[in-house]
Amino acid sequence: MLKFKSLKKTTRTAVTSYGIILVAFAIMFPLQQFGLLSNAMAGQLVPICTYIVMAISLNLTVGVLGELSLGHAGFMSVGAFCGAITSSALQEVIPAAPLRLLVAIIIGGIFAGIAGLLVGIPVLRLRGDYLAIVTLAFGEIIRNIINCLYVGVDKRGLHISMKDIASLGMENGRVIINGPQGAVGITRISTFASGIVLILFTLFIVLNLMNSRTGRAITAIRDNRIAAESVGISITKYKLTAFITSSVLAGMAGALYAMNFSTVAAKKFDFNTSILILVFVVLGGMGNITGSIIATTILYMVPEILREFSDYRMLIYAIVLILVMLFTNSAKAKLFRERVFDFVLRRKKNEEEEGVKND
Amino acid sequence: MAFLTNLINGLSLGSVYAIIALGYTMVYGIAKMLNFAHGDVIMVGAYIAYITMSSLGLPSFVAIIFAMIVCTVLGIVIERLAYKPLRQATSLAVLITAIGVSYFLQNAALLIFGSAPVSFRSVVKIPALKLFGGELIVTGESMVTVIACIIIMIALTIFTKKSKMGKAMRAVSEDKGAAELMGINVNVTISATFAIGSALAAIAGVLLCSAYPVLMPTTGSMPGIKAFTAAVFGGIGSIPGAMVGGLLLGVIETFSKFYISTELSDAIVFAVLIIVLLVKPTGILGKKISEKV
Numbered sequence: 001m002l003k004f005k006s007l008k009k010t011t012r013t014a015v016t017s018y019g020i021i022l023v024a025f026a027i028m029f030p031l032q033q034f035g036l037l038s039n040a041m042a043g044q045l046v047p048i049c050t051y052i053v054m055a056i057s058l059n060l061t062v063g064v065l066g067e068l069s070l071g072h073a074g075f076m077s078v079g080a081f082c083g084a085i086t087s088s089a090l091q092e093v094i095p096a097a098p099l100r101l102l103v104a105i106i107i108g109g110i111f112a113g114i115a116g117l118l119v120g121i122p123v124l125r126l127r128g129d130y131l132a133i134v135t136l137a138f139g140e141i142i143r144n145i146i147n148c149l150y151v152g153v154d155k156r157g158l159h160i161s162m163k164d165i166a167s168l169g170m171e172n173g174r175v176i177i178n179g180p181q182g183a184v185g186i187t188r189i190s191t192f193a194s195g196i197v198l199i200l201f202t203l204f205i206v207l208n209l210m211n212s213r214t215g216r217a218i219t220a221i222r223d224n225r226i227a228a229e230s231v232g233i234s235i236t237k238y239k240l241t242a243f244i245t246s247s248v249l250a251g252m253a254g255a256l257y258a259m260n261f262s263t264v265a266a267k268k269f270d271f272n273t274s275i276l277i278l279v280f281v282v283l284g285g286m287g288n289i290t291g292s293i294i295a296t297t298i299l300y301m302v303p304e305i306l307r308e309f310s311d312y313r314m315l316i317y318a319i320v321l322i323l324v325m326l327f328t329n330s331a332k333a334k335l336f337r338e339r340v341f342d343f344v345l346r347r348k349k350n351e352e353e354e355g356v357k358n359d
Numbered sequence: 360m361a362f363l364t365n366l367i368n369g370l371s372l373g374s375v376y377a378i379i380a381l382g383y384t385m386v387y388g389i390a391k392m393l394n395f396a397h398g399d400v401i402m403v404g405a406y407i408a409y410i411t412m413s414s415l416g417l418p419s420f421v422a423i424i425f426a427m428i429v430c431t432v433l434g435i436v437i438e439r440l441a442y443k444p445l446r447q448a449t450s451l452a453v454l455i456t457a458i459g460v461s462y463f464l465q466n467a468a469l470l471i472f473g474s475a476p477v478s479f480r481s482v483v484k485i486p487a488l489k490l491f492g493g494e495l496i497v498t499g500e501s502m503v504t505v506i507a508c509i510i511i512m513i514a515l516t517i518f519t520k521k522s523k524m525g526k527a528m529r530a531v532s533e534d535k536g537a538a539e540l541m542g543i544n545v546n547v548t549i550s551a552t553f554a555i556g557s558a559l560a561a562i563a564g565v566l567l568c569s570a571y572p573v574l575m576p577t578t579g580s581m582p583g584i585k586a587f588t589a590a591v592f593g594g595i596g597s598i599p600g601a602m603v604g605g606l607l608l609g610v611i612e613t614f615s616k617f618y619i620s621t622e623l624s625d626a627i628v629f630a631v632l633i634i635v636l637l638v639k640p641t642g643i644l645g646k647k648i649s650e651k652v
Binding site for chain 1: 462463633
């Protein structure tokens with residue numbers, strides 16, 4: 001334990017984050033393989049993985065960059081539908097499922113990244129909470145467009161229409177996206193292992209980015225934009241880097257999510273989903289990657305655990321959410337905690353006071 | 360004639376958005392928070408009015424008053440219990456709490472009233488006005504909504520300009536600390552803002568459900584989001600801005616539904632919002648705040 005504490009802080013974060021994921025995998029994978037998990041539990045494995053990736057990537061925007069995003073599910077949606085189209089269209093070309101999944105995830109990520117670029121370029125130049133409103137609007141626009149999008153594939157290639165299936169003009173083709181029903185007839189190729197690999201990849205990207213020169217520039221912008229600008233950090237460039245990385249990862253998570261179900265509708269990725277992910281990030285701690293992982297896992301499981309309360313579970317969830325926020329953030333609760341844990345805190349407090357005197 | 364019909368429908372829908380947006384904008388101006396539970400207060404107001412009318416059999420006028428009283432109390436209670444302890448916390452913490460309150464209201468309504476939509480009986484008894492030999496029909500609901508919106512707008516402007524509480528509200532929104540030093544009770548002022556916003560939400564809920572008579576626990580969320588965009592559209596924090604934003608949003612939505620596509624109307628509304636924000640980041644009537652270094 002002493003050795004662990006003597007490590008550098010960044011190394012410690014990395015070790016805990018990777019460690020949690022690998023341990024979770026080592027426990028859950030055999031259980032899943034031998035069919036020891038209940039059906040409900042086994043069905044939640046891939047969604048939990050995708051939500052962890054979503055939370056980590058949103059944490060990059062909200063926690064590390066310090067810009068509020070209310071439309072993260074929009075990027076997930078772009079990734080999900082681009083991934084679904086890729087996977088369905090390449091069914092004959094790439095028969096091997098894992099390779100097809102990989103290609104679908106990459107394509108989903110690329111398109112979500114393009115969407116992030118389009119949203120980010122104009123908005124990140126502005127100051128204030130504009131990203132929140134514009135991402136909210138973007139999420140709604142994407143949901144709306146996919147709701148009336150029809151895509152099919154036949155021998156001649158992809159057919160896209162905004163009207164109905166008949167206007168696709170296909171010969172013996174297969175419908176991939178069917179308007180309000182969303183993507184239909186997806187082959188379910190996502191696996192728990194692929195979810196874990198995607199989380200590890202996300203951790204690798206985000207943790208390395210945070211500890212790089214770019215990452216330090218991004219945190220500098222968050223902490224004091226004017227000071228950062230005056231030492232020559234290009235605000236727009238670094239903001240865009242963080243935002244696009246975040247949207248690419250969200251798109252990848254979306255593609256993985258879509259491949260876990262046979263049908264996915266656009267309304268799955270609405271404002272409430274964006275908010276849900278934001279709740280994971282805030283409760284896990286802003287800028288704290290390990291916190292995001294733990295909060296997502298716990299909060300995703302809470303409604304499942306509360307299932308026996310059936311109708312009351314979402315009500316309880318809401319109350320728990322409010323109480324946790326009050327307990328962790330209100331001034332009175334802070335005072336109360338300090339009093340209760342006084343003997344723990346006394347030493348630290350004394351040190352602080354001495355620090356103040358010395359100043 | 361189609362143009363006029365759509366314009367009137369748009370103004371009527373826009374008036375509802377404007378009344379909701381006023382609640383958002385006032386709360387944002389004073390407490391600097393996005394009150395995401397505002398949309399659900401609309402739903403509560405509509406349910407209260409519905410129960411008063413259909414279960415208790417009271418006239419619609421009493422129903423509106425009763426809904427306003429309940430929502431006012433609800434607004435104050437929410438503020439006292441959930442937001443007041445977080446005055447010093449980060450805005451994101453307050454936002455998440457507001458989301459928690461929104462979940463709470465929706466799910467409480469789901470338990471009490473059930474998920475099945477109920478059909479709301481219109482509170483307006485005025486017959487529709489037929490103009491140009493019956494070609495242009497103006498429903499009683501549209502007239503009442505637009506008139507209500509104008510009255511509320513004028514009353515609020517006078518209230519904030521002339522009354523003592525209104526002046527206190529403007530002072531608190533400008534500088535909380537300085538206002539406190541001048542002897543203004545900040546907590547009471549903020550509570551009053553929530554009370555007014557929630558009372559307006561009750562009126563908006565009744566009017567919304569009179570025009571579109573389907574009421575269920577999620578009724579408030581979409582109009583809530585749209586009214587929030589309307590508030591941003593007009594310049595958040597500004598009362599005339601909320602009015603202009605709401606009306607424009609309603610008209611744009613109705614026109615794009617009629618002339619372009621029913622399914623894409625929401626996308627068009629939000630796209631217009633993005634364009635407006637890019638050209639004028641503070642919204643149509645928003646004040647430009649110069650940056651202090």
